[in-house]
Amino acid sequence: MSHREPILLNINDNEANRYTVTRLLRAAGFQVVEGGTGAEALRLAAEVNPDLAILDVKLPDLNGIEVCRRLKSDPRTAGIAVMHLSANYIRIENKVEGLDSGADGYLIQPVDSSELLATVRSLLRMRRAEDEARDAALQWQSTFDSLGDGVCLLDGDGRVMRANRSFLSLFGLSAEQVLGRSFSALMRESSAGAELPPSCGEALDCRDEATVCLSSRWYRVAATPVRSGEGTLTGAVRILTDITPHRELQDALRQRAADLAEADRRKDEFLAMLAHELRNPLAAIVNSLHLAETTRSPGSESKALRVMARQSQHMARMVDDLLDVSRFNRGHIELRRARVDLRQVVQHSVDARRQSFEDKGLSLEVELPGVDGLWLNGDATRLEQVVSNLLDNARKYTPEGGVVFVGVAVERDVRGRRAYLRVKDTGIGMSPELSARVFDLFVQGEQQLDRSRGGLGIGLTLVRRLVELHGGSVTAHSEGEGRGSELRVVLPLAAEDALPAPVEPRGAAPARMSARRVLLVEDNEDTREVLRELLEMWGHQVEVAEDGFKGVERFPSQRPHVALVDLGLPGMDGFQVARRIRESEGGQDVFLVALTGYSGEHRTRAMEAGFDLHMVKPVKPDELERLLVQLPERRKSA
Incomplete structure (x- = not known):
């Protein structure tokens, strides 16, 4: 309400009465605007917006009661306080009719001047209090609606009494569609039949916080019961906070953690894979070199060099690919x-x-x-x-x-x-x-x-x-x-150049030793052939098998002193081969050696499968030779 001096509207068709009241009010410090008909009262009320209208009930066109009804029904003038003043309509039923029409006071003329002024001041105080309450309500509603969270106030039956703009927007409904409805029913309709926590149901005294999904978005629901001064439960407040961005961030972080874990797992697999892939050609190269050094046969030397050339090219391609990946990652390609x-x-x-x-x-x-x-x-x-x-x-x-x-x-x-x-x-x-x-x-x-x-x-x-x-x-x-x-x-498509000539790798290699029956189970052809030549050059009787099935099949007929078994065999792996050999006749006597490009846990697994020794590729020829020299005639059973 503004701080201007109150304006009073005095409507009376009796000039003497109108003059007397106006003079009294002005003497008391009020501004007064006069009129003599109901039509003038309606016009002046709209133009002047007085704080109080004093209406004579008996007017020549519209009576004061009808003027009061019209004033109270028009939103522009509904806030004006109205006091009837009448010398003709003085019965109780007249006063009741006037007050029922919306009037705030009803005085009978002649009226004592002090009573008139006291009544005017009382009605103005009431008007001021109503304006202040209205302003406070508007401020509260503005604050209420400015909240980003959806907030609603429930009555004692769990129905929505008040709801802010965010709450209405959350459900996509108007205030008319929400107010008076059951809060739990609203939540059930928007949750697509999902099970709801107590804070979303009929339990008004619930204080729990819960998370729910409404219309594909996630909300945290906070619940607070409302009690009267005597402690009686009268309603509840529900606050719905949109936490979808927070959940999306959490999901993104979880996915990022999972991606990092997967990348770490792939890195570990890659390192194990790299060791295996490099050790196979290294085994062939190392053994071929040893073979080339210990034999002077031109044919053997030529074959060993071919093996080394082929495996060196294979290793060179892998190393080049690794270097290229590194260059790409650093932007150096x-x-x-x-x-x-x-x-x-x-x-x-x-x-x-x-x-x-x-x-x-x-x-x-x-x-x-x-x-x-x-x-x-x-x-x-x-x-x-x-x-x-x-x-x-x-x-x-x-x-x-x-x-x-x-x-x-x-x-x-x-x-x-x-x-x-x-x-x-x-x-x-x-x-x-x-x-x-x-x-x-x-x-x-x-x-x-x-x-x-x-x-x-x-x-x-x-x-x-x-x-x-x-x-x-x-x-x-x-x-x-x-x-x-x-x-x-x-x-x-667009342009031309010649392809570079392939570069042929170069290399060189030799071998020799004492008589054992050896079963060699190895799927890599170059590694298998070079090892076979080394073993035969050392004087051993060698039987080879290119996979686990053939290794197990050939064991009984050869009854070897030692079996060299690659763990990474196709079909039946080296662990299975060891178990099958140990279970067969004479299987407890053979000395089982695991050959692998893998290390780490495979050593433990090899021992558990029945191997006596675990050797990581490339096996050094002098270590293998020393093993065969020192090998007992028969393995002592465990």
Whole structure:
């Protein structure tokens, strides 16, 4: 309410009475506006907005009671205090009718001046108190509505008495649709039938905090009972706080922690895998070197050198891939661009790997467009790395008897001519989850202990990064596990360069010793053959087996003094081989030696499976020779 002096409206058709009342009021310090009809009363009330209207009941047009009703029904004038003043309507029923019409007071003329002024001041105090209460209510409602949380006040029956704007917005309802409704019913409708905590039900005296999902968002519901001064439960307050961003952050942090744990697990797997992958060729190289040093046979030396050359190339490729990944991560990869014929790149890569496909019993089909050249502006060495890695991946995951197709097509779109390279196989395929992650670092299809498919899980990562450096893209497709895979590379065509000549690795190696019957169970052909030659050169009688089944099958007929068993065997692993041999006749006499590219827990597992000794590849020839020299005639049973 403003602090101006009160304005009074004096409406009376009797000029003498009107003059007397006006003079009295002005003498008391009030501002007074006069009128003589009901119409003037309505007009002046709208224009002047007085604090109090003194209405004579008997007016020439509208009587004072009707004027009062109209004033109280109009929102613009409803706050004006009204006092009837009448010399004609003086009966009790007249006073009751006037007060029922909305009047705040009713005096009979002639009226004592002191009573009139006291009544006016009383009605003005009432008007001021109402204005202050209204202002306080508006301030409270503004504060209530400004809260970001949804807040509602419940009555003793759990119905919503008050609700702020956030609460209404939360449910997407108007105040008319919410007020008077059961709070628990509102919560049930919005929670899609989910089980609700006590704070969302009929229990008004609940003080629990709970978390609920309403309309796909998460809210914390705080409950506070409301009691009268005597302690009687009269209602409750419910506060709903939107915690969806907080939960999303928690979920993101949990996912991040899970991703980090998965990355850490992959790192550990990768390190174990790296040790295994490097130890196999190292074993062949170390033993070939020893063989080359201890024999002067030209044929043996030549074979040992071929083994070392082949395995050195394999190791060099793995090391190069690791270095490339490191360079990519540090942003140190740069392309040496020139005009490159993509047909030559593909053909060269296919020719270089065709023998490895034939050795595995795979058919390699090639389809290249009949044009002079598919020129693009790129790095020939890096593009050959892309094609080679795609071919190696297809060969690795396609079993014997399968088919690998390599094709290149040319299409034109709004961006110009583009080459589409496809490498499709009939191999083990991929799950949708693996298809989505197959280009991530260290990701591979599930591996068995034998790691018969090998690799470090970085080849396709390099493919994607190298293709993207050339302005292209690569995608993986599979109909599912067991239904083959297809990798598609898209490259923009443009320019030419010659492919570098392959560098042939060089190397050298020799061996000798005393007579034992030795069973060698090893799936890596080079490692197996070099070890066999070493053992035979030392004078031992050697029987070889390329997998666990054949090793167990050949044990009874040979009855070896010692069995050298690789743990990572296809089909039946080395642990199973050891158990089967120990269970067979004479199996307690043989000295079992575990050979593995893995270390750590495999040593314990090997001992538990029945092995006498665990040796990590590459096995040093002098240690193996010393072991066989010192080997007793018969193993002492445990």
